[in-house]
Amino acid sequence: MNRRDFSKHSLMLGMGVLAGLPKGSRARALNQSMNYYAEPVKKLPVRKFDVVVAGAGTAGVVAALAAARQGAKTALIEVKGYPGGTVTEGGTALHSFYNLWKAFPGVKKRQVVRGIPQEIIDRLLKVGGTSGHAEMSKGYDFDSVCTAIDTEIYKLVTFEMLAEAGVFVCVNTLLAGAIMDGSRVRGVIAESRSGREAFYAKAFVDCTGYGDLAAYAGAEYTEPNDYAVVNSIGVGNVSIDKYYEFLKSHDAIYQQAEGWRSGKDGQIVRIQGRTVKLPAGFREGARKIGMSTVTTTVHDNYFMFIKLNLKMPVSPTNRDEVAKAELELRRRQAKAIELFKEYVPGCEKAFIARTSPKLCIRRGRLIKCDYDISHEDVIEGRHFDDDVMAYGFHDSAPRLQVKDGGTYGIPYKALRVAGVENLLVAGMMITSDHRAHMSTRNTVSCMGQGQATGTAAALCARKNRGTRELRYADLRRALKNGGVYFES
Ligand SMILES: Cc1cc2nc3c(=O)[nH]c(=O)nc-3n(C[C@H](O)[C@H](O)[C@H](O)COP(=O)(O)OP(=O)(O)OC[C@H]3O[C@@H](n4cnc5c(N)ncnc54)[C@H](O)[C@@H]3O)c2cc1C
Structure with missing residues (x-):
């Protein structure tokens, strides 16, 4: 399109x-x-920046922090009232800061994503907002660690970090258009209750998940519609220990990790059941509403989250079909609570403590970039001349894993929007192959991509250069100085 x-x-x-x-x-x-x-x-008032980041989600928060720390005058435009995005709304844990060392005896344990993503975890640790990198004691052929977060604390901590870095944070503001000068983005249109404004900048990063800015800028894209959409629930008034006992009594535990929970270390923070071993009523009920049994938590009496999946017939960019899906997902949420109340001891008085403000997607638009990371790149653990990070997690593990518990590289060229001079993308909108996307789309990968694109955008803006004119050596040096890990 x-x-x-x-x-x-x-x-x-x-x-x-x-x-x-x-x-x-x-x-x-x-x-x-x-x-x-x-x-x-209409004549719109103009604000001028070095870098504009669209979307303050998983990748966008890190991109804006990275750009501002390079000294760029940075604006961050977010339609919701808080930063965080899908990392605070959809999943169960942040996959993954580490390589899959536990599944490959003899392979060295190494933290392969560091820099700003790790800094966020450090800040969360100080205020009890994360389990820490809790080692998996079961199911470590999937991931070696589980990093669970308190999603509300995450929103506050990242908001504070953005303010400290001097980012001009525009929440409750919709990015509604692009102002083009040939193949160069000159500015974006921002809509809020303060009015419609133009934000000019020298470099732009699209972290909207949906690729809204890239689409407005005329980039080529497709809409694969290859995943279910979800509205996950946080479930209150439950006992994580009793849920664990329930799964254990059916010999159904697949994954398990212990870490910080309600201020105490060594507590269960992640469990996943093998559904086939659970009572037929629970199993069938869960199947009908697309409910998964995996949950994480950093609180004794809370499940964060329980996922309800729904496969839409068309792409989740279709407003009217999304409206139908939103209603159906809320029906499924209510049924999920009933299942927990009926079958799981300790959950008799469970209730929905939170839902997402809108359904979450695993991908909307796929934006065409200068390079498309392939399935082979991921599983063979390939690195590139222009790597901007290393990554070692695959959401289809143990069926698909990165070779020998190693890592592959995300190259800078995979984040440059094809045909547009000064636009980068980070997050779920890159990588066409579904199998490869099952790796690149995960939270910690998106965060790492955020640091890479924010840094690159700031360097380009400093010299008023397009994204293809940036010297890789300069980018790599800046990323290393920002704490980014590269495989030697
Ligand atoms: C249900 C579900 C479960 C998942 N489970 C896990 C898991 O357990 N572990 C894991 O590592 N990964 C998981 N993932 C994958 C991962 O969470 C996402 O791929 C990742 O968070 C996407 O990050 P992003 O930055 O691309 O997008 P997002 O984090 O969604 O950020 C996009 C931001 O842009 C904003 N935005 C969008 N359009 C506009 C606009 N026009 N104007 C202004 N703002 C806009 C949005 O409000 C949002 O804040 C899961 C995903 C889903 C959907």
Whole structure:
């Protein structure tokens, strides 16, 4: 799809009444029945920055911190009221700061993602907001550690870090367009209750997950729709120890990790059950609502999270189909609570303590970049001349693992948007191969990509250069100074 198609597509999505019609007849009906309103031309106030980061999620927080610490005047635009994104809304633990050493006897344990992502964990540790890097005692063919977080503390801690770094944080602000000068992004349009504004900058990083900025900038993209969407629930008034006993009594424990929980070390912070071994009523009920049995926590009486999955028939960029999915997911959440109450001792008075403000996606748009990380790159543990980080986790493990418990490199070229001079992307929107994406999309990978893109954008802005004119040696030096780990 290109920019013109994107705008046309956006208009079509407004036609909820036509949503049920097949594609061809929908387009014909549109041409016949659509009324158009021509927006009057408006003069927008302009704010000027060195770097604009779109989306204050998993990758965007780190990108903005990295850019600001390079001395760039940095703006961060986030539609929700807090930073954090999917790391605070979707998953169970941050995968993974380490290589898969436990699954490969003799392989050296090493922390392969450090820098700003680790700094966030250090800050969380100080305020009881994480389990720490808790070693897996069971299921370590999947990951060697479990790093669980208190998602509310994560939002506060990262917000404070952004303020300390001097980032101009615009929450409750929607990125609604791009201002192009040929193949160069000159600025973005930001919408909030303070009005519609233009933010000019020299370099841009799209961390919206959906690739909104890249799409507005006319980048090529596809919408693979190859994952289920989710609205995970935080479940309160439960006992993690009794859930563990329940799974154990059915000989169903697959994963287990012990770490910091409610201020005490050595406590269970992650468990996952083998569903086939659980009572038929629970198992069948869970299957019908796409519920997974894995949970993590840093509190004795809380599950963070229980995931409810739903496979949508179309891409999650379709507003009207998303509305249907939002309702269905909330129905599934209520059923999930009923299952826990009925089957799991200690959960008789369970309730939904939190939900995500909107459903979470594993990918929306896939943005075309200068390089596409392949399945072989990941599992063969390949590194590149322009590596910006190393990464060793695969969400399909143990079926698919990075060779010999090693790492592969994420190259800088995989983060440069094809055809656009000054736009980088970080997060779930890179990597077309589903199997490779099952690795690159995970939180700690996104955070590392954030540090790489934020640093690169700041260096480009300093010299007023495009992303392809940046000397790799300069980028690598700056990343090393920022604590980023490279395999030697
Ligand atoms: C249900 C689920 C479970 C998962 N489980 C795990 C797990 O256990 N471990 C793991 O490591 N990974 C897990 N993942 C994967 C991982 O969480 C995500 O891939 C990763 O967090 C994505 O980070 P991101 O920065 O690309 O996007 P996000 O973290 O989603 O950040 C995007 C941000 O951009 C904002 N935004 C979007 N559009 C706009 C706009 N137009 N204007 C302004 N702001 C905008 C959003 O509000 C959001 O804050 C899971 C994913 C899902 C969906």
